[in-house]
Amino acid sequence: MAKKKTPVNDTNLAGGSFTGVDEVSNFGDRLARYGQARTRALGMLNHLRGNPTSESPKAAAGLAGCGNYLHFREYYTVDKVRLHNAQFCKQHLICPLCAIRRGAKALGAYLARWEVIRTERPELRPYLVTLTVKNGDDLQERQTHLTKSLKRLLQHRRSFNAGLRGHAYTEMCKAQGAVYTLELTNKGNGWHPHCHMIVLAASEPSQSALSVEWASISGDSFIVDVRPITGDPSEGFMEVFKYAVKFSDLSLADNWHAAQLLKGKRLLGSFGLFRGVQIPESLLDEPLDSLPFWDRFYRYMGDEYQFTGESPKSHQYEVEKSKNLKVAK
Template sequence: MHNLDKKKPLLSDSLATGDNKGFVSADADQHRDRITRFATLKHRAKNQENYLFTLAQFKDNYEKDVKNEESIKALKSAQKLNECGNYLLFKNFYTIGEVKLSKLRTCGQHLLCPFCAAIRASRAIQKYVERIDQVLKENRKLKPVLITLTVKNGSDLAERSEHLMKSFRALLERRRDYQKKGRGFNEFCKVQGAMYSYENTFNEKTGEWHPHIHMFALVDQWIDQQEFSEYWHSVTGDSMVVDVRRAKREKGHGYSKAAAEVCKYALKFGDLSVEKTWEAFKVLKGKRLTGSFGLLWGVKIPDTMTDDMPEEDLPYLEMLYKFTYGKKSYYDLLITRQVEPKPHKDESARSCDECERSSAGQAQAFECDVPFRERTSSQFKRKKPHWRLPPKTRVRVLQRIRRWDGIMYNIDLFPYVEHRLLAFIG
């Protein structure tokens, strides 16, 4: 059973922003691959949205529409999915060969929307890989390993996931007691720092859920898997399945693939039906499914879903994509626009002075790109308050208002229109 659930992670290492150039490269093929991945994720989210709209039904009760709790939750989640990832705005910084995701709208439902889950995972991979490289550089005696902890499968996801979380918390507390009091040593005490995440898969043949924990850990000594397995059984009472293997560092990618195994989705969307995804979302929503401790504790994952922009002010090509849903969904390129860098303040002030000194300075002053707040001219004066206007002007305005007829003249709007016209006329 355990071997069937140990598949390759759906989260591709190409989503990693730190070490993989495919995430931000200006190469046409790599950028096209990224757009294709986004379209696949959005297509899955759209299917989930359509299913939730079928659940958003109303029941007639004494001539009144009464919403049940299931309908309300489904409708709210479907509306959020409907607004997620419809448009993507990229900036192609062709001078440095990078394409950055500049703007998009997401729903934030990481357990329900694979589009949001993938982008969030890629941000987590980037930050954790940076911390891992830093820690290993400072302490070269540490050894990176991948650890998997499981519990017995069951049909009740809520009970099985709670059992796994409770068992893992007990394991962390015993490790903490050994570090503070020096007693109760076990193989898990060799872990000096780790990041972990919960994952839940479903076996269609047996109808059972398989919750487990993936962990990227840094150990000072190699863990004896047999002893650790027996100790884990004493904690859980129903499972001895523990997997410990060395994390490999790949050339050009570092530990991004190993980190992707941990930071991947909490649910395998590709293996779950939309019905089971919704069931798991209701059970796991609000629970903390990721974390870290020891030397890897304190890594902050950015809340923004966009890429980090270059610090320099560079020219770029702006590209707007729109999602098109169908049997083969895709992102369609709607608009491309060339954007040049804006001049600095000192340069803009100098250009404005040159405009004023020219023979046609007044005409050119309106064509320069200097913001209005940086221009000083005597022609811009404050309007007179309406109470300082001459009586003749006030009478003339009132007469014009009274001449309005038909649709334009509305007695309810008369005081408002009179006030606004008298306030801004001069």
């Protein structure tokens, strides 16, 4: 399957952020996207400095130190480039560079689990299910409405599966496992939280039946979408794991507001066969230990990552590498 190429001037950083990431042939695009992500993070940094709050100094310090250097290793015998070292702020709701890396790690972890599941349960197929609630001006209220409605839908599934008396069948009973994220947009018509879910099922959940159920649960929205994930599963799965990168489509003020409101909230959940998948803590790539490599150092300068012959070791790199140091210079 042909890889989608994201134009480097595309402001939607979520597009094509994860697939084929370590191929040498994709490295230019990848580096350009990381550069755009870093530029957006610096936009947020300036926004925070211009609109200080009690929370902003710490966030700003993190952003200032994130991704100034990227140390890649090119494994030239297999044409792969892996991110070997960098300092990250791990504020993925306001830093699209960290969001891209975290999304890639989550995608990798769930794809690996799917590979195991599909050999054990060949009858199952993945479906992308989207559930929405009506737009509104109060993000907190809309977000709570979405999470409560989702909880009720999943409770219906559990109750029926457990054979509890008086609990009706739901289309979600077809799901043998699922992973989902909560995403939000605001395109000028109010906040629009929604849920993207990968459902593993032996037969396609009915969109119309699910729509009726969802309308009765949510009380304000019948809009759901169900479609099979065909072809390269990483393309379909990506739709779910780019939720944090999508924050960078919001205005800076909206992005900060949403990040403050959702800080500490769980935006990714799973059940059934997808329960218990561990997403690695590190945002770096796994090294290919036994293979020879060239080191490639890049530094963010003038809106993009530029190759630099200098080893960042001569700067504060060694200090930054120390795990105790989260806040930058």
